[in-house]
Amino acid sequence: MFFLETKMKLLIGNKNYSTWSLRPWLVLQHFAIPFEEEILPLNGEGWKENLISKTPYGFVPVLVDGDFRISETIAIIEYIADTNPQKPIWPANTKMRALAREASALMHAGFNEIRNAAPMNLRSFHPNRIDVNKIQSDLDLIEKLWSGCLARSGGPFLFGEFCAADAMFAPLATRLKTYDLPISDVVREYIEAIYSLSAFQIWHEAAIKETAIVEMDEIDFIQGKNS
Numbered sequence: 001m002f003f004l005e006t007k008m009k010l011l012i013g014n015k016n017y018s019t020w021s022l023r024p025w026l027v028l029q030h031f032a033i034p035f036e037e038e039i040l041p042l043n044g045e046g047w048k049e050n051l052i053s054k055t056p057y058g059f060v061p062v063l064v065d066g067d068f069r070i071s072e073t074i075a076i077i078e079y080i081a082d083t084n085p086q087k088p089i090w091p092a093n094t095k096m097r098a099l100a101r102e103a104s105a106l107m108h109a110g111f112n113e114i115r116n117a118a119p120m121n122l123r124s125f126h127p128n129r130i131d132v133n134k135i136q137s138d139l140d141l142i143e144k145l146w147s148g149c150l151a152r153s154g155g156p157f158l159f160g161e162f163c164a165a166d167a168m169f170a171p172l173a174t175r176l177k178t179y180d181l182p183i184s185d186v187v188r189e190y191i192e193a194i195y196s197l198s199a200f201q202i203w204h205e206a207a208i209k210e211t212a213i214v215e216m217d218e219i220d221f222i223q224g225k226n227s
């Protein structure tokens with residue numbers, strides 16, 4: 001008897017802008033888990049209605065595995081890890097795994113200053129546009145968290161080898177670079193490790209070819225709105 005194994009599908013937003021989509025996509029790609037992707041644009045007429053019709057709650061990413069659909073980035077990554085126990089998606093050591101989940105939870109629930117002020121925009125470079133005073137506490141937390149993890153693991157990633165926690169922080173790493181924010185050498189080196197990852201490079205290459213504009217993620221729009 002033959003069983004036709006269907007590939008999982010990840011529904012994602014525009015690669016230039018969609019931070020949440022990048023995270024599970026990186027996990028699937030880096031750990032060589034077969035998947036297809038479908039882009040649901042976050043721009044253009046009727047984009048939200050399209051999202052609502054194709055996703056459980058109107059947001060991407062969503063992982064589709066046969067007739068099963070799961071949304072929320074953390075839940076998606078946990079599902080990928082549970083269904084691929086042979087892949088080191090989380091650190092093997094129980095305490096390190098707990099700390100990697102702690103870091104991921106911090107990212108999922110926090111860093112609102114920098115998220116609001118400096119949207120991911122992979123094809124752009126916007127130095128001197130962000131008022132650093134307004135995001136200083138997030139920058140301090142990044143320094144503390146990342147340098148602590150890197151000192152403990154020895155790098156190049158937060159827990160040594162690339163894991164789900166690095167995928168969670170990859171969009172934040174791009175924001176630090178895009179807006180040329182003040183960071184230590186340790187943090188700069190970590191950002192370079194993310195940019196050197198072949199899975200990230202594949203996403204990045206596709207992102208910078210995109211031409212669609214998501215206004216709410218453009219710094220001119222955000223700063224115009226807030227001024």
Ligand SMILES: N[C@@H](CCC(=O)N[C@@H](CS)C(=O)NCC(=O)O)C(=O)O
Binds near residue numbers: 019048059060071
């Ligand atoms: N908490 C969600 C956040 C998902 C999210 O906000 N996704 C954005 C794209 S990066 C989205 O779908 N935006 C559509 C909207 O704002 O209506 C997760 O963890 O996946």
